[in-house]
Structure formats: C-alpha cells, structure tokens
Amino acid sequence: MFVCKYSASGNDFVIFHTFKKKDRSNLAKKLCDRFNGIGADGLIVLLPHKTYDFEWQFYNADGSEASMCGNGSRAAALYAYKYDLASSKMKFLTGAGVIEAEVDGDIVETQLTPYKELGKFDEWELFDTGVPHLVKLDKLENFNINECRELRYKHNANVNIAEVKDNKLFVRTYERGVEDETLACGTGMCASFLKARKEGLIGDSIKVYPKSKEELEISLKKNRLYFKGRVKETFKALCEV
Numbered sequence: 001m002f003v004c005k006y007s008a009s010g011n012d013f014v015i016f017h018t019f020k021k022k023d024r025s026n027l028a029k030k031l032c033d034r035f036n037g038i039g040a041d042g043l044i045v046l047l048p049h050k051t052y053d054f055e056w057q058f059y060n061a062d063g064s065e066a067s068m069c070g071n072g073s074r075a076a077a078l079y080a081y082k083y084d085l086a087s088s089k090m091k092f093l094t095g096a097g098v099i100e101a102e103v104d105g106d107i108v109e110t111q112l113t114p115y116k117e118l119g120k121f122d123e124w125e126l127f128d129t130g131v132p133h134l135v136k137l138d139k140l141e142n143f144n145i146n147e148c149r150e151l152r153y154k155h156n157a158n159v160n161i162a163e164v165k166d167n168k169l170f171v172r173t174y175e176r177g178v179e180d181e182t183l184a185c186g187t188g189m190c191a192s193f194l195k196a197r198k199e200g201l202i203g204d205s206i207k208v209y210p211k212s213k214e215e216l217e218i219s220l221k222k223n224r225l226y227f228k229g230r231v232k233e234t235f236k237a238l239c240e241v
C-alpha cells in the first residue's frame with residue numbers, strides 16, 4: 001500500500017490510512033529508523049471513525065504511543081484533505097481528544113485540546129498541551145542535550161528552552177520518544193508560548209521559530225491554542241506495512 005512522508009516545519013512523519021486498528025509500535029520503530037527505514041520522528045495511522053472525519057494512532061520514532069502531536073496533527077490534516085478522507089475543515093480524534101483543523105493550500109491550522117498548567121520545578125514549568133512539556137525561558141544557546149535528557153526521564157516530559165527576541169518566540173525542543181532534539185515540536189512551541197505569555201513577555205498571538213527556522217504562528221483565542229504553519233508531502237511509495 002501507499003505510505004507517505006510529511007514534513008511539518010521539519011518535524012517529519014510517515015503517514016498512511018487503513019481500516020484496522022492494531023498495535024503498530026514495532027512498525028513505527030521500523031519505518032522511522034533513519035538508517036534502515038524511511039526515517040521520521042513519528043508514524044501516523046488514520047482510521048475510520050463513525051463520528052469524526054477519522055481517528056489516528058500516533059507513535060514516536062521509538063515505538064511509544066503519544067496522546068498528541070501538534071505538528072503531526074497539521075500533517076495528518078493535509079494528508080486527509082489531499083487523499084479525500086476529509087474536507088478542508090475537519091475534526092479528528094486523537095489520544096488527547098478531538099482536534100479541529102483547517103487546510104488552506106499548504107498552510108494548515110489546528111486547534112489544540114484544552115491546555116493545563118501542571119506546576120513549577122525550579123526555573124522550569126510543566127504544561128500539558130496534549131502531551132507534557134517542561135519549559136524554561138533562557139538563551140537558546142543554553143540548550144543542553146544532557147540536561148534535557150535527564151529532565152525528560154525525571155518528569156516523563158518533553159523539554160523546551162524558549163527565548164523571546166524582537167517580539168518573536170524561538171524554541172528548541174528535546175522530544176520524548178525521539179530521544180533527541182527535533183527540528184520542530186508543535187506542542188512544545190505551544191507550551192513555550194504559554195510560558196512566555198504567563199511571564200508577560202508576549203501577547204495572545206506571535207510568530208514562532210523552531211530549530212528549522214520555519215515560521216509558524218500561535219494564538220490564544222477564547223483560551224484555546226491555535227497553531228498554524230506550512231506542511232509538505234516529501235515522499236510517497238508503495239510499501240509493505
């Protein structure tokens with residue numbers, strides 16, 4: 001069957017759709033392997049749903065399932081629209097709840113599930129933007145992969161360093177389940193937005209730049225997070241899955 005690869009601001013995913021829900025943890029590890037597989041940060045499988053346009057299974061590259069993926073939600077929406085699984089405005093079910101998305105050319109905006117503030121640990125703050133994220137406001141060059149890895153296991157969370165410069169938000173993320181820094185992390189950028197806004201450094205909308213330097217936009221409307229940016233299909237092939 002056909003599998004595709006999508007890149008959402010540098011966060012990349014193998015995506016396909018099928019009818020049968022089953023454990024695809026080992027498949028995710030195989031397909032996401034950057035040496036022996038297609039290579040990606042995650043695997044997304046779209047499945048039929050009686051109420052919503054579809055539901056999904058999301059796996060990190062290490063085969064662990066995650067309840068949500070911000071960039072993955074934008075990639076899944078573009079895939080669903082391109083392959084006639086949904087119209088340009090859609091609703092789909094994730095482990096974190098229902099996501100609303102809108103496709104406009106190669107720009108996709110998704111509304112994330114309601115966020116939670118989960119507490120402070122020293123200069124770090126923990127948020128749930130669909131998955132758990134620790135955020136510290138600091139200079140980006142102070143991003144330390146070993147410190148991030150330690151905090152990731154201590155709190156079972158993704159770890160972000162965020163910096164506000166010239167009224168723009170810059171974010172670097174160590175991603176749980178990829179176990180490395182990724183080029184972008186949507187729920188991480190959203191958690192960083194919440195932290196910067198809480199400290200009074202930004203307003204309700206801002207341009208955000210992850211490690212890939214691709215421009216995204218995050219806004220807070222009626223206390224819900226909206227996240228918008230470019231998505232592209234980078235690969236398509238027949239593949240045994």
Ligand SMILES: N[C@H](CCC[C@H](N)C(=O)O)C(=O)O
Pocket residue numbers: 011041060065066068069070071072131132158175176177178184185186187188
């Ligand atoms: N690695 C995350 C899931 C993917 C999040 C990220 N890729 C995004 O765009 O939100 C976790 O296990 O919590």
